[in-house]
Amino acid sequence: MKISQEKLEELRKIFKEDFKAELIDQELHDAAFNLTGFYGTLAKMATKDIDNHLRLEKEPGGWAINDEWGTCSFCGLYMSMQESWFDKFGYKCKFCLRAVNEGIIPSSVCRNKGRWFSFEDLKDKFGINQNTARSLIRKGELRARVILNDAGKPHFTVFLREENYQFLKIEKDVPPSEMEEYDQQVAVWAEDFKRRRDEENKIYEKKAKSKI
Ligand SMILES: [Zn+2]
Incomplete structure (x- = not known):
């Protein structure tokens, strides 16, 4: 990508004023090149997210994704993602999907990692190791929600903050x-995209009519 001399000088000014760095021309070119690559990647990711948002407006229940392997956005496990699903609560493996659909896991926790803890979190954040946690569950002091796999065995265990905050003193x-x-930002971008698309369509229609 060609970057204009004017933009390069602007960038030089930013480095000088904000970072107190005097860049030689080669450094300036490298910085600009890295930034455009970085923002290009971000823009591509955002575009994908906007596309998904618009598709969800038409298909609010989400859609199936049959990836060979992938990482579930809820349990965080890298696993076979056949029969996985994407909806407004993220990309989920089939076990987490079923748990959300059946209300084992409330959907409100899916996009906020602060609203639940795993066994690992209990150990890292509260110094409660897995064996202790299991005995606390048996005593009814900790409340666990268990996501089951197809064999009916535990796939992943979740401790909801709202059910355990008193015991954990948080x-x-x-x-x-x-x-x-x-x-929420993606929703704003998507509305903006639709508005601009409608405006462009109107201009296009006007042009088409004026040709008749
Ligand atoms: Zn999962």
Whole structure:
């Protein structure tokens, strides 16, 4: 991508004023090149997210994805993603999908990692190891939600913040997550995209009519 001399000088000014860095021309070119690559990647990701948002308006229940392998956005496990699903709560493996659909896991926790804990989180954040956690579950002090696999065996165990905050001595609620905020941003971009598309269509129709 060709970057104009004018833009390069603007970037040079930013580096100088904000980062107190005097860049030689080669460094300036490298920085500009890296930035365009970085923003190009971000733009591609955002475009995909906007596309998904628009598709969800037509297919609110989401759609099947049959990837050979992938990472479930809920349990975080890298696994066979056959029969997995994408909807507004993310890309989920078939076990997490079923757990959400059956209400084992409330959908409100899917996009906010602060609203639940795994066994690993209990250990990392509260120093409760898995054996202790299991005995606390048996005693009814910790409440667990268990996502089952097709064989009816535990696939993943979830401790909801709202069911365990008193025992863990933490706040009941958490602020919106970055993911939730990002989803809202995508919704704004999608509305903006639709508005611009409608305007362009109107201009196109006007042009087409004036030719008749
Ligand atoms: Zn999963």
